[in-house]
Amino acid sequence: MAAVSTFSSPALISGICEPPASFSAANGWKQALGFRRKKKHRVISCDYSCIEVRDVCYRPPGTELNILNGVNLSLREKSFGLIFGKSGSGKTTLLQLLAGLNKPTSGSICIQRYEDDGQPKADSELLPTEKVGIVFQFPERFFVADNVLDEITFGWPRQKGSLQLKERLTSNLQRAFNWVGLDSIPLDKDPQLLSGGYKRRLALAIQLVQTPDLLILDEPLAGLDWKARADVAKLLKHLKKELTLLVVSHDLRELAALVDQSWRMETGGVLLAERPPV
Ligand SMILES: Nc1ncnc2c1ncn2[C@@H]1O[C@H](COP(=O)(O)OP(=O)(O)OP(=O)(O)O)[C@@H](O)[C@H]1O
Numbered sequence: 001m002a003a004v005s006t007f008s009s010p011a012l013i014s015g016i017c018e019p020p021a022s023f024s025a026a027n028g029w030k031q032a033l034g035f036r037r038k039k040k041h042r043v044i045s046c047d048y049s050c051i052e053v054r055d056v057c058y059r060p061p062g063t064e065l066n067i068l069n070g071v072n073l074s075l076r077e078k079s080f081g082l083i084f085g086k087s088g089s090g091k092t093t094l095l096q097l098l099a100g101l102n103k104p105t106s107g108s109i110c111i112q113r114y115e116d117d118g119q120p121k122a123d124s125e126l127l128p129t130e131k132v133g134i135v136f137q138f139p140e141r142f143f144v145a146d147n148v149l150d151e152i153t154f155g156w157p158r159q160k161g162s163l164q165l166k167e168r169l170t171s172n173l174q175r176a177f178n179w180v181g182l183d184s185i186p187l188d189k190d191p192q193l194l195s196g197g198y199k200r201r202l203a204l205a206i207q208l209v210q211t212p213d214l215l216i217l218d219e220p221l222a223g224l225d226w227k228a229r230a231d232v233a234k235l236l237k238h239l240k241k242e243l244t245l246l247v248v249s250h251d252l253r254e255l256a257a258l259v260d261q262s263w264r265m266e267t268g269g270v271l272l273a274e275r276p277p278v
Contacts, residue, residue, distance in 0.1 A: 046116035050074045051098075051127060051214055051244065056107035058093055058269070066105070067093045068269035073261075074112075077213070080236070080258045081246040084276055085265030091248040092137075094265070095216050098246065100129025127214070133207030137219040140191070140199035148194075149187040152206050169209055176208035179242070180235060197228030201235065214244045221251040229254055252276040 051074070058068040067090045075081040083091050096102050098109060110124035136142070145151040156169055177183045180201040185194070191202055200220065207215060220236065221229045233254045236245060240258065249255055256278045264274040 047114060047121060048116075049077045049111050049113045051077075051246075052110045052112050052124065053094070053098070054108050054110060056094075056097060056104045056109065058090075058097060058102065059105045060102075066269060068097075068104075071107070071269065071271045073263055073271060073273075075244060075246060075261055077244050078240060078242070079244060079260035080240045081244075082252075082255055082259045082262040082276060083246070083248045083265055083271070084250065084252055084262065086267055089265040089267050090269035091265045092218055093269070094271075095134065095218055095246070095248055098127070098214070099132050099134040099216055100127075101134075130210075131213040132216065133210055133212035133214070134216040135200075135203050135207055135218065135220065137222055139203035140196075143191045143199070143202075146190050147188045148182075148185060148191055148202060151191045151202065152209065155206075172209045172211055173205075176205040179208060179239065180205045195228065196224045197231045200224065200228070200232050204235070204239075208239075212243060214246060215239070217245065217247045217249075219249055219251075220247060221249060221254055233258065252278045 053071055053073045056068055056071045057066050059066045071094060073081070083094065085091055093102075097104050109127045111127055112124040113121040115121050143151055145154055152173060153169075157165055174183075177185075182198070182201050182205055185198065191199065194202060204215075217236075220232055224232065229251065236247070236255075237258050239245060240260075247255065256276050259276060262274060262276050263271045265271055
């Protein structure tokens with residue numbers, strides 16, 4: 001499976017510049033042939049993409065009540081989005097829709113590209129779920145292997161024909177370990193013997209190996225001591241330079257400084273743009 005980035009590349013800078021005067025003089029033949037000096041022209045393109053949740057409602061199959069009611073949000077690439085709100089308001093339900101674990105009852109979840117002046121560029125595309133990573137609350141409870149290497153490669157393809165994909169994942173692995181600061185941990189260490197903070201780093205690395213464009217985190221600081229919480233928050237600050245992060249959390253104080261956009265989920269599954277109350 002080829003990794004195709006659905007997000008726009010970093011700002012492109014292209015320019016058509018005149019050569020220096022001395023160079024032009026040496027090329028007098030241009031004038032002889034009637035070439036005109038081109039006006040200096042520099043184009044800086046800063047088009048960007050947003051993940052957009054559009055009017056999404058969700059009602060679990062066989063139930064009578066919507067958990068989410070007309071949810072809208074737009075999160076710019078390589079930014080940090082935070083959703084907070086009361087327990088039971090529907091935050092995790094929304095994350096599950098974004099990760100493709102359930103389908104909205106109505107509405108859509110898309111990638112929309114924009115020109116640098118904010119005008120939409122062509123039609124939006126549905127968000128490809130293979131470009132979304134999700135780290136659940138207390139991810140260490142789902143560790144299955146007895147060493148770090150087996151844990152991180154647990155979901156990798158086992159078929160013989162998937163050599164190319166495995167090679168790509170292996171090269172991603174080193175980068176993911178560097179990103180999360182796991183490079184000093186022996187690969188044969190039992191994941192259950194890692195500290196709380198390092199277990200979270202491992203859970204992040206497992207997702208980062210797949211090079212997601214959007215990484216979703218449900219309560220990434222829950223259950224950690226103050227030092228590990230500070231370390232994971234610092235790591236998330238670093239990660240948002242590389243990819244888009246959408247986080248559900250009650251730990252607003254630690255995360256407030258990272259937030260680019262935030263929303264409160266109200267009881268009844270309504271989402272309102274709001275700064276975290278810290
Ligand atoms: N499959 C389901 N069927 C019926 N109700 C459900 C289902 N899944 C979730 N709910 C209900 O939907 C509501 C929202 O749940 P959700 O887990 O999304 O809330 P939350 O905001 O993430 O809560 P918390 O902050 O406690 O994690 C809850 O009342 C929950 O009981």
